Amino acid sequence: MTAPVFEHRHSAHCESGTISALLRHGGLRLSEPLAFGLGGGLFFLHVPFLRMGGIPLTAYRDAPGAIIKNLCRRLGVRLRAHRYRDPDAGMRALDDFLAHGLPVGLQTNVFWLTYFPPDMRFQFNAHNLVAYGKQGDDYLLSDPVGEHPVTCSAADLRRARFAKGLFAPKGLIYYPEYIPAAPDLPAALRDAIRTTSKRMLDIPIPFMGVRGIRRLAGQIERWPRKYGVERARLCVGSVVRMQEEIGTGGAGFRFLYAAFLQEAAGILNQPALAEVSQRLTETGDRWREFALQGAQLCKGRGEGAAVYRELAALLHDCAGREEKIFRALRATV
Amino acid sequence: MKTTEVPQDESMLAGHRRACYAVDEHGRYVVVPSKGWQVEKIVNAQAVEEIRRAVEAVRERVHQGRASPLEYHMVRCQMTPGLLASHTGLWSWRGRRHLKPEIFARLKPALLTCYAQALGISVEALGSVPASTGTPP
Numbered sequence: 001m002t003a004p005v006f007e008h009r010h011s012a013h014c015e016s017g018t019i020s021a022l023l024r025h026g027g028l029r030l031s032e033p034l035a036f037g038l039g040g041g042l043f044f045l046h047v048p049f050l051r052m053g054g055i056p057l058t059a060y061r062d063a064p065g066a067i068i069k070n071l072c073r074r075l076g077v078r079l080r081a082h083r084y085r086d087p088d089a090g091m092r093a094l095d096d097f098l099a100h101g102l103p104v105g106l107q108t109n110v111f112w113l114t115y116f117p118p119d120m121r122f123q124f125n126a127h128n129l130v131a132y133g134k135q136g137d138d139y140l141l142s143d144p145v146g147e148h149p150v151t152c153s154a155a156d157l158r159r160a161r162f163a164k165g166l167f168a169p170k171g172l173i174y175y176p177e178y179i180p181a182a183p184d185l186p187a188a189l190r191d192a193i194r195t196t197s198k199r200m201l202d203i204p205i206p207f208m209g210v211r212g213i214r215r216l217a218g219q220i221e222r223w224p225r226k227y228g229v230e231r232a233r234l235c236v237g238s239v240v241r242m243q244e245e246i247g248t249g250g251a252g253f254r255f256l257y258a259a260f261l262q263e264a265a266g267i268l269n270q271p272a273l274a275e276v277s278q279r280l281t282e283t284g285d286r287w288r289e290f291a292l293q294g295a296q297l298c299k300g301r302g303e304g305a306a307v308y309r310e311l312a313a314l315l316h317d318c319a320g321r322e323e324k325i326f327r328a329l330r331a332t333v
Numbered sequence: 334m335k336t337t338e339v340p341q342d343e344s345m346l347a348g349h350r351r352a353c354y355a356v357d358e359h360g361r362y363v364v365v366p367s368k369g370w371q372v373e374k375i376v377n378a379q380a381v382e383e384i385r386r387a388v389e390a391v392r393e394r395v396h397q398g399r400a401s402p403l404e405y406h407m408v409r410c411q412m413t414p415g416l417l418a419s420h421t422g423l424w425s426w427r428g429r430r431h432l433k434p435e436i437f438a439r440l441k442p443a444l445l446t447c448y449a450q451a452l453g454i455s456v457e458a459l460g461s462v463p464a465s466t467g468t469p470p
Contacts, residue, residue, distance in 0.1 A: 010364060012352045033354070033362065111411060112453065119345035119381050123411040147350050147366055159453055164419035237379040245373045247351060250334055255354040259362035281356060285334060288372075295372040298379050 004133035006103055008142045008149045012249025012256050015067045016041060017144025018105045018128040025103055026179045037260030038074050038192045039067030042253050043199060046216040047207045055238045060252030064126030064167050074188040078178040083170040087162045090171030103132035107172035109163035115150045125167040145247040189264045190333045197326040210323045217315035221308050233298050240294040251284035272332045276325055283321040290314040336365050344369020345377045384411060395462045401437035405462045406452045420451035
């Protein structure tokens with residue numbers, strides 16, 4: 001039997017990478033930025049009192065699964081999803097799909113995926129990838145955040161698919177069942193951009209969107225007093241990790257969204273969007289500056305309130321820029 | 334970020350490369366593989382060090398007879414008693430009890446197998462803890 005082929009494409013984010021790969025396989029060519037933007041992936045969230053291991057929750061993105069759900073809804077793609085209570089049944093079902101030559105999306109836990117670099121293996125349950133074949137006891141995987149396809153033993157993949165805890169995957173398998181031949185891309189783009197702008201600007205809860213960035217700025221100045229020097233550093237480190245270390249394409253998805261706006265400008269024939277894309281790129285560079293200074297702080301360079309004030313100022317700058325950007329986007333589409 | 338500015342620093346990616354989005358000389362966004370960024374390395378090392386420190390603390394307690402090997406392997410797998418319990422399907426109060434060294438020593442083989450499977454190691458490995466500081470497997 002010859003090895004099955006699957007077009008692997010190196011992506012920044014697992015969810016947008018997986019769904020764009022599955023759609024591409026089904027005949028709908030969609031770049032990762034388009035999948036990310038149409039799925040409304042960009043967001044910001046900082047909730048001081050929701051803590052994981054004592055560290056407040058920060059996210060630069062929408063909830064796990066949201067990109068795939070929103071993208072399919074906007075394009076009229078019908079997605080089939082199966083979850084399994086019994087791991088044996090879940091593995092048999094996967095083998096079945098693969099035996100029929102159908103690549104499928106899987107939700108997995110990163111800790112058990114042994115092909116990850118050791119220092120990147122954290123307990124995180126919402127990592128998406130494509131399984132496209134099986135050779136002997138090894139599964140052939142196209143993990144979008146990797147440069148090349150990889151293999152994974154059945155025992156490891158089983159643990160990864162049936163890990164427990166927050167966002168437990170429960171063996172989730174998904175694939176597009178119906179893909180429209182000519183989806184109304186312009187309408188979908190307008191809807192997606194409007195919704196993302198709305199979420200960044202209008203949610204009347206102070207932890208979300210642009211208000212969330214400002215809330216984080218206000219909090220960060222208080223961290224050394226509130227948590228002490230050590231813990232405050234860990235908190236800053238965690239924000240920077242959410243922005244850079246997990247797959248974001250750089251600057252907490254800001255560059256990825258800017259790439260999306262650039263493509264959208266061409267499709268909608270609206271040069272104004274390309275101009276906003278440039279501004280978002282500049283804002284992304286400011287976020288990178290924040291990450292750089294935050295990391296210096298974690299390394300122990302610079303103490304005192306002045307450094308935290310500087311970080312807060314950078315965040316306020318990003319918030320101000322993003323507020324203008326999303327107002328401009330709303331006015332454009 | 335311009336394509337020429339995409340960092341290529343030594344990092345925790347250990348030879349892997351991640352996809353970054355950057356603007357090329359024509360102002361178009363392209364994917365540029367990056368070996369990593371010192372910033373990522375610093376914050377990753379900080380998080381990894383936190384885990385390592387917790388693992389090391391349990392390892393010492395095991396050798397002092399104050400913690401069980403089960404607790405060591407649980408912490409090594411970045412789990413809490415609650416998370417471990419949901420993997421084994423046992424009630425968490427029962428799992429918490431099993432963490433005590435004297436109770437762990439009396440566990441029946443079936444329970445040991447159950448824990449070994451949940452933690453992805455063999456039953457023999459579950460009963461042992463490295464003698465000296467070292468990077469956990």
